[in-house]
Amino acid sequence: MKTEQEDFWTGDFGNQYVDRNSNPKSIAYRTAVFSSILSRTKDLTSIIEFGTNIGQNLIALRNLLPKCKLNGVEINTKAIQELKNISDINVFEGSILDFTSKDLGQFDLTFTSGVLIHINPSKLREVYAKLYDCSSKYILVKEYYNPKPIEVNYRGYSKRLFKRDFAGEIMDLYPNLELVDYGFQYHRDNNFPMDDSTWFLLKKNT
Structure with missing residues (x-):
């Protein structure tokens, strides 16, 4: 059974989000940020993004790591149609909560960007587990930060945006x-x- 947040992003609001976030300048902004983040990593050959939307982060990553295998998970059908126009990116259509990588193995880097803030808080541990289990090296969390969990009104909607210390909870x-x-x-x-978000790069020590 889908959460109310999943229904929200598969519907009209999710479609409107696709239209609002199609600014080509965003690719340059994201490339700059990822350049700083990737400078702290080593030997990335595969990446998966949970909550890809129209793929702007993956395009930015392609600019920086042209040989890296890029993958995305996306729930919104309209966004999926946009993603199909991007070459050399593997896209898995569906909810993050339903995704499994048991047939794909692990990825050098797993990440979210402005996605955990929209997940039903009761399901966060499941998403944390996917970020962790699917990663062989690094986890990146790019989200709105707050020391304690709070709910924020999101474009007139309640229970649609939450801030907390996501990275701290994962650690x-x-x-x-x-x-x-x-x-x-x-x-x-x-x-x-960008949009006043904070990123945290974590590494697995085996």
Whole structure:
């Protein structure tokens, strides 16, 4: 049974989100941010993004890692149609909660970007487990941060956006994870303005 948040993103609001977030300049902004993040990684050959939308993050990653195998998981059908126009990206249509990589193995980097904030809080541990289990090296969390869990009104809707210390909760669940680096994307950056989200790069220590 789908959560109310999953229904929300598969419906009209999710379609409108696709239209609102099609700014070509966003690719340059994301490329700049990922350049900083990837400088703290090593030997990435495969990446999967949970909640890909129209693939702007994956396009930015393709600019930086042209030989890397890129994968995405996306729930919205309209976004999926956009993703099909991008070459050399494997897309899995459906909910993150339904995704399994048992037939695909692990990926060097698993990540979310503005996705955990929209997950039903009761399902977060399931998503954390997928980020962890599907990763062979690194986990990246790019989300809105708050020290304690809070709900924020989202474009007039309740129970659609939540802030918390996602990375901290993941590290508490999996003690072998090491915090490699973190950073902030300011909406008034002179060259690459983003949306005031914070990123955390974690590494598995085996």
